[in-house]
Amino acid sequence: RMIHYKCRQGFYPSSNVKRFEVPENKVAWYIEYSEYKPIEYTAPNIKTKPWADPDIGEISFKPNWNTIDGNVNRKSFTSDYVINKNGYPLNPIGRTGIIGRGLLGRWGPNHAADPIVTRWKQDITDVAEVNKDTKKPILQFVAIQRQDSGEWAIPGGMVDPGETISATLKREFMEEAMNSLKKNETEREKLEKSMRKFFEQGEEIYKGYVDDPRNTDNAWMETVALNFHDQNNSVVGNIKLVAGDDARNVKWMDIDRNLNLYANHSEFIKKTAEKLDAHW
Numbered sequence: 001r002m003i004h005y006k007c008r009q010g011f012y013p014s015s016n017v018k019r020f021e022v023p024e025n026k027v028a029w030y031i032e033y034s035e036y037k038p039i040e041y042t043a044p045n046i047k048t049k050p051w052a053d054p055d056i057g058e059i060s061f062k063p064n065w066n067t068i069d070g071n072v073n074r075k076s077f078t079s080d081y082v083i084n085k086n087g088y089p090l091n092p093i094g095r096t097g098i099i100g101r102g103l104l105g106r107w108g109p110n111h112a113a114d115p116i117v118t119r120w121k122q123d124i125t126d127v128a129e130v131n132k133d134t135k136k137p138i139l140q141f142v143a144i145q146r147q148d149s150g151e152w153a154i155p156g157g158m159v160d161p162g163e164t165i166s167a168t169l170k171r172e173f174m175e176e177a178m179n180s181l182k183k184n185e186t187e188r189e190k191l192e193k194s195m196r197k198f199f200e201q202g203e204e205i206y207k208g209y210v211d212d213p214r215n216t217d218n219a220w221m222e223t224v225a226l227n228f229h230d231q232n233n234s235v236v237g238n239i240k241l242v243a244g245d246d247a248r249n250v251k252w253m254d255i256d257r258n259l260n261l262y263a264n265h266s267e268f269i270k271k272t273a274e275k276l277d278a279h280w
């Protein structure tokens with residue numbers, strides 16, 4: 001059974017709202033927790049956003065839970081989630097100490113995609129670097145520093161309504177690690193074309209719930225993470241990385257067990273290292 005940690009800690013991000021304490025043995029919904037009185041919090045600027053759901057109870061809002069609802073995927077990768085007696089979807093992992101939507105736009109699952117772009121680390125003479133202890137080659141991935149929390153992360157982002165996962169993966173990588181939003185139409189198309197082939201060969205690493213600090217009892221992140229590996233340093237090994245959109249920094253980051261990344265991204269990177277038999 002999965003459990004979450006990062007969405008049970010202290011204050012809700014960018015707010016002064018403290019999460020109600022949820023001990024590890026009180027996370028699951030089926031366990032009685034009669035003292036549980038979480039505060040309701042939905043960030044004030046969320047409600048006015050065109051990409052966000054209306055509030056639950058608004059006459060015009062008739063979501064079809066646990067299905068592909070028009071252009072919006074309201075299905076969870078975990079299993080069917082429960083709708084409580086007040087009409088609110090319940091986090092499939094359990095309590096988070098906050099009700100409402102927090103910073104998230106959707107009630108229920110908020111779907112993202114995470115591109116894990118990797119290459120082998122090389123020294124200045126182009127020889128692959130091997131770790132002295134494990135004798136395994138060192139893998140690097142393209143990491144961005146998030147604007148919101150300052151933590152390093154995979155350059156992922158939300159799946160737009162109607163967008164395919166493969167389009168999201170490439171678009172978010174180009175926006176956050178190549179600053180495509182600051183390029184003109186012609187340049188962006190050229191860039192997209194140069195990346196197209198590379199982004200056709202992804203291998204699925206993870207699909208499911210994300211232990212994101214923004215999660216609440218009624219809204220949570222889910223993702224599909226794919227690995228795009230540049231075996232000979234021939235494609236992305238040579239591209240120019242420029243931070244863009246919600247990224248404040250970007251770099252090739254060495255992979256090992258000491259990585260400390262946003263949400264549970266380290267877990268996805270570990271799986272990638274194992275798949276490629278790299279140092280961890």
Ligand code: RP5
Binds near residue numbers: 114210246
């Ligand atoms: C995480 O948040 C996902 O794994 C993905 O990396 C990211 C998507 O949210 P934004 O980067 O758009 O804020 O849960």
Ligand code: MG
Binds near residue numbers: 156175
């Ligand atoms: Mg983004």
Ligand code: MG
Binds near residue numbers: 155156157176246
């Ligand atoms: Mg992002």
